[in-house]
Amino acid sequence: MRRIGLHFRLITTLSELLDKAYAAGSPIVQCFLIPQGASTYLEFTPEEKALCLEKSKRFGQLFLHASYWVNLAGRYKNGWKPFNRELELAKELGFTHIVIHPGSATGCLSKDDGIYYLARALNKILETEHTITIVLENTAHANKTVGGDILDFGALLKLVDNPDRIAFCLDSAHAYSYGYDLSTIDQVDEFVELVDKEIGAQRVVALHLNDAAEKCGSRIDKHAIPGQGNIGKESLQRFMNHPKLAHASVILEMPVISDQEESEIFKEVQGWDRS
């Protein structure tokens, strides 16, 4: 059965979040390790860590969405520190995947240099990291931000030692905001073909099935409820059911709405699955 789940906002503790996800019937889960509105990581007692590790076993996959402090594409290694911290915590808590935005080529002359630094960082990390899957997500941004343009990932894969150990997450709202018009089925198909050519669709392990609240090419990252934004229901259905992406898990990252509304939309999107 297709794995379709929700991103949950961290409000109190991770163990409570996992209970909420379980009660909501979300077979896979994604969350941050920074509580909503906070500017520091959640603190974990050893007991809470053990509890989370136990509860994490209820889910087929547990995605940690890394914080935006992580930057592996900069010239200097200051953006590595939060990554290493989150990676260690993720493993202790039972996460199976860590989703990162590729980062920005800070301190570099061009984005290409950032892609080089990102490849160097991933090569180093993967020398010692064997338990958690590192997932790169496309972004809505341009200029020195790596990963808005899908071609950046193609260039990156040529520079990494083990391309098969790099996984990807495609966010439909980010792609659309960056400039890939996904508002028709043909355009969705074209985008998936590009992804397949550049990175290999089999490397896409997750889809962030979000609609976009802003215009195509706006480069403004504002999600809408699936089916209620500028991409629209038909295109999102095609995206999640595209034969080349049918193996990927689906995660909804919705705007802030009531739990009741969220659960109704979650059920609706589960009904879109044609697998």
Ligand SMILES: [Zn+2]
């Ligand atoms: Zn996303």
